[in-house]
Amino acid sequence: MFKYKTSYRTDGGIGLNDFKWTWRGLSLVSIAATLLLVIGFIYAARDIMSPRGTSYSVEAPQNTAAPAEESGILKVAAVGDSLAKGTGDNTGEGFVRRAVAGLSADGTKTELIGNLGINGLTTAGLRDKLKEEGVQYVLRQANIILVSIGGNDLFQGAQRMLNETEGGTDASRKAASGSAEVQAGSGGSEGAAVGRAAVPGGGSSENAGLKDLNPEQLLTSLPSASKRLEEILSSISDINPQARIYYIGLYNPFGDLREMLIPGNQAVTSWNNAAMDIINRNTGMTLVPTLDLFNGHLGKYLSSDHFHPNGDGYQRMADRIVQAIR
Amino acid sequence: MNSLLPLIRNECMKIIKKKRFYVILLILVVLVPMFTYAQMRSAERNRAKFSSDWRLELQQQITDNENSLSSSRIPEEWKTYRRVFIQQMQYYLDHDVNPNEPSGVTFTREFLDNSISLFIPLMIMAVASDIVSGERTTGTIKMLLTRPVKRWKVLMSKMIALLMFVSLIIVSAFLVSYLISGLAFGYSGFNAPVFTGFQLSGDSVDMSAVHSVPQWEYMLMQTGLIWFVSVVVALLAFMVSVLFRSTAASIVVMMAALIAGTILTNMASAWTSAKYLFMVNLGLTNYLSGSPAPIEGMSLPFSIAVLSIWGIVSVIISFAVFTKRDILN
Numbered sequence: 073m074f075k076y077k078t079s080y081r082t083d084g085g086i087g088l089n090d091f092k093w094t095w096r097g098l099s100l101v102s103i104a105a106t107l108l109l110v111i112g113f114i115y116a117a118r119d120i121m122s123p124r125g126t127s128y129s130v131e132a133p134q135n136t137a138a139p140a141e142e143s144g145i146l147k148v149a150a151v152g153d154s155l156a157k158g159t160g161d162n163t164g165e166g167f168v169r170r171a172v173a174g175l176s177a178d179g180t181k182t183e184l185i186g187n188l189g190i191n192g193l194t195t196a197g198l199r200d201k202l203k204e205e206g207v208q209y210v211l212r213q214a215n216i217i218l219v220s221i222g223g224n225d226l227f228q229g230a231q232r233m234l235n236e237t238e239g240g241t242d243a244s245r246k247a248a249s250g251s252a253e254v255q256a257g258s259g260g261s262e263g264a265a266v267g268r269a270a271v272p273g274g275g276s277s278e279n280a281g282l283k284d285l286n287p288e289q290l291l292t293s294l295p296s297a298s299k300r301l302e303e304i305l306s307s308i309s310d311i312n313p314q315a316r317i318y319y320i321g322l323y324n325p326f327g328d329l330r331e332m333l334i335p336g337n338q339a340v341t342s343w344n345n346a347a348m349d350i351i352n353r354n355t356g357m358t359l360v361p362t363l364d365l366f367n368g369h370l371g372k373y374l375s376s377d378h379f380h381p382n383g384d385g386y387q388r389m390a391d392r393i394v395q396a397i398r
Numbered sequence: 399m400n401s402l403l404p405l406i407r408n409e410c411m412k413i414i415k416k417k418r419f420y421v422i423l424l425i426l427v428v429l430v431p432m433f434t435y436a437q438m439r440s441a442e443r444n445r446a447k448f449s450s451d452w453r454l455e456l457q458q459q460i461t462d463n464e465n466s467l468s469s470s471r472i473p474e475e476w477k478t479y480r481r482v483f484i485q486q487m488q489y490y491l492d493h494d495v496n497p498n499e500p501s502g503v504t505f506t507r508e509f510l511d512n513s514i515s516l517f518i519p520l521m522i523m524a525v526a527s528d529i530v531s532g533e534r535t536t537g538t539i540k541m542l543l544t545r546p547v548k549r550w551k552v553l554m555s556k557m558i559a560l561l562m563f564v565s566l567i568i569v570s571a572f573l574v575s576y577l578i579s580g581l582a583f584g585y586s587g588f589n590a591p592v593f594t595g596f597q598l599s600g601d602s603v604d605m606s607a608v609h610s611v612p613q614w615e616y617m618l619m620q621t622g623l624i625w626f627v628s629v630v631v632a633l634l635a636f637m638v639s640v641l642f643r644s645t646a647a648s649i650v651v652m653m654a655a656l657i658a659g660t661i662l663t664n665m666a667s668a669w670t671s672a673k674y675l676f677m678v679n680l681g682l683t684n685y686l687s688g689s690p691a692p693i694e695g696m697s698l699p700f701s702i703a704v705l706s707i708w709g710i711v712s713v714i715i716s717f718a719v720f721t722k723r724d725i726l727n
Contacts (some may be wrong), residue, residue, distance in 0.1 A: 094414065095407050102562035105569040112622025119619060120685050120698045123595035123607035157465060186454050188461045191468050206457035206491035213454065 146182040146397070148172050149214035151207070151308075152198060155320065155389075156189025156220040160380025167320070167381075168218060170390035175397060186210040194224045195300035202307050211311045216397060220320040221304065225297035226343055227325070227379075291339055298346035305350060305357060317357045318396055319347055320389065323366040325379045337367070360396050362389055401547060405555035406562075413525055413563055416532075422521045422567055426574040433509060434579045441500055452496045460487050478601055479690050485603040486596055486688060493593075495610070501587030502580030503613050507620065509575045511687065514624050515680040516660055518571060519631040523652050525563050526635035528645035529556050530720070535645055549721045553640075557713070560636060564628045568621055588614040596688025603688065616686070623682040626702070630676065630709040631656075637712035640720050656680075663692035670695065676708040 150156045150168040158166020165173075168187045176182040188207060190197070198221050201207050211217060308317055324340045326332035340363055351357040365388045366373055366381070373385030381389065413419060448455040463480045466472060472480075490497045498504060510518075530553075533539035542552055576585075591610040596603050611619075635652045642648040659677020662669075672678050673693040679701040684691060691697070 091411050091414075095410060098410055098414070098566075099407075099562070101569075102565050105565035106562070106625075108618070109565055109568060109622050109625035112618040112620070113626050114622070115615075116619030116622045116686060117698065117702065119594065119611075123597070123609065186448075186458050186461070188457065190461060190464050204488065204491070205494075206453060206460060206488065209453045209491070210457050213451070 144181065146175055146180060146216055147185050147214045148175070148182060148216045148218065149185040149210050150187045150189055150218040150220070151201070151211070152189050152218075152220035152320075153193040153222075153224055154189065154191040154380060155223065156187060156218065157191060158187075158189070158386065159191055160375035160377060161383045161386045162375075163383055165383070165386065167220075167386045167389040167393060170387055171218070171393040171397075174390050174394040185214045189220065192224055193221065195221055195297050195304060196225075198304050199300050199307070202304060202311070208311050211308060211315070214312065215315045217308060217312065217315045217317045218320065218393065219305070219308065219317060222297060222301060222343060222347070223322055223325075225293050225300075226322065226339060291342060294339075294343060294346065298343070298350070301347060302350045305354065309354065309356060313356075315356070316397070318393060319351060319357060319359050320393070321347065321359055321361045321363060323362045325366070325370070325374060327367055328370045328378075337363070358396050360389075360392050362392065365389065365392065402551055402555055402558075405547065405551060406558050409529075409555050409559035410562065413529075413559060416528075418525045418528075419563065419566070422524055423570060423574070425521065426571060427578070430509070430575050430578045434505065434582050437505060437579075438582050452498065453491060453494075456487055456491055456497070460484050460491075475690075481601045482596075482598060482603055482688070482690050485605075486593070489593060489596075489603075489605060489608065493610075495591050495593070497592075499587060499590045500583050501590065502576050502583045502585050503587035503617070504590070505579035505583055506572060506575040507592075507613065507617055509579070510572065510617070510620055510624060511683050513571070514627055514683050515663070515677075516656055518568065518624060518628055519656050519680065520653070521567050521571070522564055522628050522632050523635050523649060523656075525567070526560055526632050527639050527649045527652060529560055529636065530639040531642050531645045531648045532639075534643050550717055553717060553720045557633075557636060557716075560632050561629060564632045565625065568625055568628060572617075572621060588612065592616040594619075594686055594688065598688065598690055619686055620683050623686065627680050627682055627705065630705040631680070633709045633712045633716075634676065637716045640716045669693075673700070674704055676705055679704045 148168065148171070154160075156166065156168060158164055158168065166187070166189070168189070169184065172182050172184045188201070188210060190201075193201070202211075305317060305319065309315075321344045322340045324333070324336040326336045344359070344361065344363065348359050351359045366385065370378075373381055373388065375382040375385070444455055448458065463484050467477055467480055487497065498508075528535070530539075533542060543549060590613045592613050593608050593610050594616060595607040595609050596605070597607055598604070631652075634655075635648070638648045638651050639645075642651065655677050659675070659680060662672055662675065662678050663681065670693055673696050678692060679696070681689075681692070682698065682701055685698040685701070691701075
């Protein structure tokens with residue numbers, strides 16, 4: 073250190089000759105770098121403050137080509153609501169991953185292309201999602217498409233009418249904000265999913281909410297929702313005509329409440345019938361029934377939110393799906 | 399002016415002699431491979447999961463973010479961030495452009511983006527913090543001031559030398575990151591398109607001004623913004639170095655300010671007047687990539703203005719103090 077100190081004191085003295093070239097290089101490089109950086113800064117400031125606004129001219133290439141080549145590999149994609157996502161399953165697998173595991177159990181090569189399940193999605197929401205390029209891309213890569221949708225339409229009943237203008241996400245956000253009434257009344261999977269921690273104490277308010285949920289109300293949304301379901305299924309098969317579509321039927325999550333058992337079963341059955349009707353009119357689609365899997369065993373197969381299946385429930389659904397695919 | 403040039407040269411030589419710049423290079427050479435390796439591992443894992451198709455991966459990312467939006471446990475400003483992210487990624491998907499095309503250039507872009515508010519300022523402090531206080535600690539300041547040179551010239555030469563090294567530090571951060579990550583990800587990718595011009599208004603993103611630029615152009619703008627931030631940080635550290643007698647104290651003061659900045663940007667959205675603090679405004683590249691600013695009401699002109707004022711004031715204070723103060727110690 074001491075040696076260095078002596079050399080700082082004088083600017084023309086010892087040591088500096090050695091640095092002549094270092095200094096030249098250093099100053100030139102740093103001046104050039106500074107100039108470049110200043111140009112970059114000015115350029116950036118101009119670009120951000122007054123963007124040129126020339127939109128990306130290259131048209132979105134439609135990668136319709138390359139639907140999964142038939143090589144014996146099962147490529148599974150899932151779209152839909154919280155059931156597709158696997159809400160309520162402590163392992164987070166849901167029926168999608170469990171079905172994939174079931175399919176590959178005997179050595180069939182099975183890939184999960186993507187699980188696009190979104191909590192609280194309704195038929196209207198899914199219909200809009202299917203217009204997205206990314207979603208279509210995922211569906212095009214698959215040869216087995218699992219669809220789970222409708223539960224939120226059916227069980228939101230009257231609540232959904234109120235929130236019609238606000239749209240699905242608002243409704244679910246409302247439910248998520250912690251109002252037990254909305255959660256129970258709408259039966260929205262969203263509210264149920266988020267409120268899992270909060271809900272167990274709220275059994276009485278759940279009953280109160282459910283009293284308003286009479287079968288007529290459950291069914292008011294059926295005609296329009298089943299029409300949307302038809303649009304969804306046919307647009308999926310337009311997106312990927314080669315894939316087989318498996319629609320997961322609804323079950324009645326409120327069967328353990330005496331006043332909801334019969335009306336709930338009726339509503340779910342008419343929904344499933346409407347879905348069956350659509351599916352029968354199209355080739356390449358299959359309905360996987362689940363009503364019988366849960367009826368009478370709700371305590372065993374539903375998670376603590378009283379709406380979504382638990383791990384065992386999802387396993388039963390997955391077994392069904394595997395049977396349908398094979 | 400004639401007498402200023404040798405002084406600047408003298409100061410540059412001191413910085414080199416003290417090996418500060420080598421320490422910075424060494425830090426880069428040690429850390430960048432670590433980041434590269436981490437990035438490589440996560441890329442490998444995603445490739446296994448998504449059969450090397452970035453579109454599937456991106457769509458899954460979008461879906462996951464959409465799902466997290468409905469959770470009530472997530473603070474509102476994170477949701478805003480995610481909504482913006484979803485819309486931008488959607489835009490990339492719609493235009494069939496991979497936002498994370500794996501290459502050394504993309505890695506460097508991300509690395510610089512993440513280092514603008516803490517890592518690069520820290521490296522600049524390594525040079526700036528002892529540039530004046532170091533002379534006082536060792537006592538060499540007396541030698542410097544007994545020569546027939548005006549005090550402001552001495553200080554000016556130190557400042558210019560510092561600014562020269564600021565540019566060198568940014569360029570070497572870029573070069574080291576590019577050269578090392580290129581070993582793992584390849585050296586191409588300068589022409590890959592990047593979208594910029596996302597204009598945010600609350601939750602929604604205005605796509606009307608979005609345009610694509612080649613990645614090299616994006617990085618030119620990015621490093622330009624980093625340069626501006628670095629100059630301001632350098633000037634502030636310079637002032638602190640003038641004000642404090644010991645190098646350690648001046649490093650601690652600047653470090654505290656910078657770290658406070660990163661903490662504040664994560665939680666200060668409720669305290670809106672924090673936006674006048676310099677350390678909250680360091681993330682200028684966010685305006686380029688279209689990430690939401692930490693506090694509402696911040697924009698690029700605003701941040702540039704705030705940073706400029708802080709920078710100018712610190713220069714004024716530095717010169718006022720340095721030319722007036724008795725150097726006795």
